[in-house]
Amino acid sequence: MLEATDVVVEFGRARAVDGVNLSVAPGEIVALVGESGCGKTTLARTLLGLEKPRSGNVSYEGRPLSYSGRALRAFRRQVQLVLQDPTGSLNPRHTVYEAVAEGPRIHKLPDEEAVVTSALARAGLRPPERFFLRYPHELSGGQRQRVVIAGALALDPKILIADEPVASLDASIRGEILALLLRLRDDLGLGALVVTHDLGLAWNIADRVAVMYLGRIVESGRTEDVLTNPQHPYTQALLSVLPESPERIILTGEPPDPTQIPSGCRFHPRCQLVAAGNGIDACHSTPLPVLPATTDPQVACHVVQALQAASS
Structure with a gap:
């Protein structure tokens, strides 16, 4: 559904992504793993259309991504980002309702309240109406991350790109958010690219793992194969x-x-x-x-x- 083909991304002399092929199928969770600075976040931003590759291309449903404003707008309804820091992702002056309604308003979706209610419920915030008028500082870290996920779900995407989705959460909450992502995959058929440095997280959630080092994928395969019998010295x-x-x-x-x-x-x-x-x-x-x-x-x-x- 979403694929990078021979993607190269440069910032001055730095080649952050140096020829990467990576795909995410419908209903599949792929973990992109590596140290900080290996290029995985840049690759994720490129898959979202936030960075334009110097060479290679990103395609969605078999069609190369167009970087015109209208085409990107339509694409971003289908591929949504979930950031690692829910506190930084949410405007402290906006209520939960306003945070989740922002995307539907931008895309002029009908039945705004019904869309927000459904998104909050699917993200595990029930009853949704109880959260409408709350502000981020009134929520726990796990609840804030669920609001961020609800904001993505409000646009009914086909793919989530989650950048370290549980890195800022307490260990007791991480399992709940990972279980939520798995449930969304099972119930909605969502595909997901989960960017992480944590191979334990990849083991718990991913169908496939791609290990990245210095701008390249150096090993990939089914999660069980890669993590029980790693071949590359870096893995x-x-x-x-x-x-x-x-x-x-x-x-x-x-x-x-x-x-x-x-x-x-x-x-x-x-x-x-x-x-x-x-x-x-x-x-x-x-x-x-x-x-x-x-x-x-x-x-x-x-x-x-x-x-x-x-x-x-």
Whole structure:
């Protein structure tokens, strides 16, 4: 339904997204995972039409996204954003009703009160009328996030793009919001791209995982495949910080700099395989191809590919 094809996004000398193929199908939740600064939020903004790629394209329902005002307006009814900080997302001077009604008013939807009532109910704020005249400061963190989600649902979208949707919430509330997203997927057939640095969140909610490093997808596949049998050294390092991991992997080198992309594999300066002497010459010298948009397991790593070739 929503797809990025060979997308490149640059800010000056920084190549924030450097050739990405990624798709979200109807009723599918895809987790986009990586460290801060890897380009995942820029990719999410590009999928929303908020950034225009230097090359490549974003398509919705098979048609390339048009950046004209009218076309973007229609597109944004179908693809809605849920931000990580509900307090910053909501105007403190607006009531809950006004916050949720903003989108329907912009798009001139009929039966505004019925739309707002339905959206609040679907977001788990019941009875909806009890919340109409409340202000954000009168709500809990979880309730504020539900208001933000209701604001997106009011436009009856087909895709949600959720940027760290539970990062600012207490642990006790996170499960409720994740359960809500799953229920919306099951009841409404919503697709979702969930941007996160938390692989535990991805395990609980996602059908597929795409792991991003320095502007590229380096591993993707079904959540169970990627998180129970990670192939890329970077994915292995991310998973090693989870409490149940038997071994902590400490990455060497500096965090990624999108203005200075290394030769060869872009991860090799920090790779634990290279640091242990288990890399190969190609790690330093040969760029890896861009991974395609597919549901099959795939990994961009010279060592893994060499092992696969040797065993086949």
